[in-house]
């Protein structure tokens with residue numbers, strides 16, 4: 001992903017930090033308690049909270065946080081001076097020293113060719129190094145289906161026809177296949193969270209922080225059309241995910257987790 005890609009807005013993304021952060025913590029809790037890594041990489045580190053957490057947990061380790069978004073990295077730099085932050089692209093990333101721990105939380109779902117990508121990440125690990133990944137299984141969800149359908153059904157359809165958004169993940173077995181030639185102890189699981197969101201148009205607001213960014217970028221030159229698209233999508237989402245009497249909105253959200261150890 002280059003700087004020409006739709007901009008990340010840390011403020012919008014972090015509106016739902018509690019829900020988004022929960023999955024990363026559920027992933028990190030699966031790492032061995034006696035882990036003593038020297039080189040840690042957080043790939044697609046975003047606003048940096050997990051790299052900073054790993055630095056607190058492993059103070060002797062060299063912790064690197066890498067992301068393609070300058071806006072996200074600005075937040076990360078403000079969070080911790082003890083992490084080595086850098087701009088980069090996961091697909092071409094090659095560390096100077098093999099990594100003892102690679103974390104990629106909610107970043108790889110944006111990238112293509114996962115079979116090659118996961119092999120590439122495993123190749124960057126030191127012997128016994130760990131790869132820890134969490135990816136939203138967003139493509140199959142109801143709110144993503146509604147987003148794609150709405151994009152094809154209105155005066156915005158021609159502008160949104162070629163928009164490149166999150167692709168479906170591979171079947172879980174394919175991740176095992178990609179890692180098995182290089183790794184042992186491959187642990188893959190999925191969990192569906194029931195996110196309890198607050199605020200008006202909660203699902204739309206949730207999507208503005210991530211999945212909708214490419215669509216909104218494609219409509220940026222025509223703010224009226226963009227607002228009409230958002231309004232139509234908001235109505236569809238409100239029907240599918242009604243706000244409850246106490247003001248919350250429930251959003252079921254499946255995620256894939258993976259921890260693998262390099263041979």
Ligand SMILES: C[S@@+](CC[C@H](N)C(=O)[O-])C[C@H]1O[C@@H](n2cnc3c(N)ncnc32)[C@H](O)[C@@H]1O
Pocket residue numbers: 001008020024043044045046047048050066067068069072088089090091104105106107110111210
């Ligand atoms: C959904 S955010 C997750 C951020 C963080 N890992 C977290 O858990 O809060 C996805 C991040 O991946 C980054 N990203 C996407 N594609 C990337 C790429 N090819 N190389 C580096 N970073 C990338 C984005 O800039 C964004 O900060």
